[in-house]
Amino acid sequence: MRSTLTRLFFTLSHLTRTSAPLRNTCSLRSGPPPLRSSMPVIPSFLASVFGTTAASNMSSSSSYPDQRTPDQWRAVLNKEQFRILREKGTEPPGSGKFDKHYPTTGVYTCAGCHAPLYKASHKFSSGCGWPAYYDSIPGAVTRHEDRAFGMLRTEIVCSNCGGHLGHVFKGEGFPTPTDERHCVNSISLSFSPDDEPVKKKEQEETKEREDKSKV
Numbered sequence: 001m002r003s004t005l006t007r008l009f010f011t012l013s014h015l016t017r018t019s020a021p022l023r024n025t026c027s028l029r030s031g032p033p034p035l036r037s038s039m040p041v042i043p044s045f046l047a048s049v050f051g052t053t054a055a056s057n058m059s060s061s062s063s064y065p066d067q068r069t070p071d072q073w074r075a076v077l078n079k080e081q082f083r084i085l086r087e088k089g090t091e092p093p094g095s096g097k098f099d100k101h102y103p104t105t106g107v108y109t110c111a112g113c114h115a116p117l118y119k120a121s122h123k124f125s126s127g128c129g130w131p132a133y134y135d136s137i138p139g140a141v142t143r144h145e146d147r148a149f150g151m152l153r154t155e156i157v158c159s160n161c162g163g164h165l166g167h168v169f170k171g172e173g174f175p176t177p178t179d180e181r182h183c184v185n186s187i188s189l190s191f192s193p194d195d196e197p198v199k200k201k202e203q204e205e206t207k208e209r210e211d212k213s214k215v
């Protein structure tokens, strides 16, 4: 913990002395095509510096199917999972176990409630230090406006339990179908190499669509 804090303070003091290095935090490692917009990089970077203080600025929400209380969450999550999922914290960049994890099949689920969130095929290498996905399983992720630290960002949470996942950034120039980057804390995720939860959900949705089109 102490080394993390030291690093964050160093980063912060480094930031105040010079303005140049921020620009390429992400784009240096992302490969072609180069990122034209540096803005989205800064918020996630700052969020990592400020960590859990973001919690006070967030909407405490409301109507998720999984309505466990903070004490109930404490009973099933470890300290760091609770800090990030329930208090909207951010893990240090490059520290997460799924940052450089690129399976060909499988599904990333919410570490809190185990709802399927992202398919392995949604993941791409952003070079930003957090797992990046260009899309989610339909309906699995809910977006909220986040005005913490005087910035306007889009927070993403698990649609089932409201657990904080990270933020989504758009228009950074990544060669993906959506040009969106779901920047997600590894700690907010679990991984299952089994595709079944996703296949089942997709089959249900296809069936629903077919039933509707028959009417």
Ligand SMILES: [Zn+2]
Pocket (backbone or CB within 6 Å): 110, 111, 112, 113, 114, 115, 158, 159, 160, 161, 162, 163
């Ligand atoms: Zn969840």
